[in-house]
Amino acid sequence: MAEELISMEDMATIFEVTDALGIHRESVRVELTKEDPGSIQKVADGMVEITLPVNESAEIFCRKLRIDLEAMGFELSDSVLGYDDDEDDDEEDRPAPSQRPRLS
Numbered sequence: 001m002a003e004e005l006i007s008m009e010d011m012a013t014i015f016e017v018t019d020a021l022g023i024h025r026e027s028v029r030v031e032l033t034k035e036d037p038g039s040i041q042k043v044a045d046g047m048v049e050i051t052l053p054v055n056e057s058a059e060i061f062c063r064k065l066r067i068d069l070e071a072m073g074f075e076l077s078d079s080v081l082g083y084d085d086d087e088d089d090d091e092e093d094r095p096a097p098s099q100r101p102r103l104s
Contacts, residue, residue, distance in 0.1 A: 003033045010058040014050060017066045022077030023048060040068045 011030065018028050031051040038053030038061055048069070052061055 004054050005032055006030065006034060006052055006058075010052055013058040013062050014052075014065065017062050017069065018048065020076060021066070021069050021074040023069070023074060038064075040065055042072050 014028070014030060015025060018025070027047055029047050029049045031049075034052045034054040036053045036055055038056065039049070039051045041049050043049055050065065052058055
């Protein structure tokens with residue numbers, strides 16, 4: 001039997017959960033192939049590693065994902081994106097376009 005690969009829809013389902021819990025997408029590693037029974041773990045470097053199962057839909061697995069991540073200490077985020085994107089500065093902190101240095 002050929003290995004089953006995750007789809008973009010699977011990733012979107014995973015990101016719905018991780019974004020809501022404030023986990024930055026760069027802190028999530030998802031195995032590209034599905035493997036039963038699936039797994040969820042937080043590793044030493046703070047990354048969350050996820051393997052989707054072959055014999056269960058991503059939607060059903062992600063119910064368990066949310067419960068397990070909350071048990072690991074992650075909480076619902078107030079941010080619109082879920083996670084805090086450090087690269088986005090507040091508009092108030094940025095100089096007006098006329099005050100920005102020009103590159104020649």
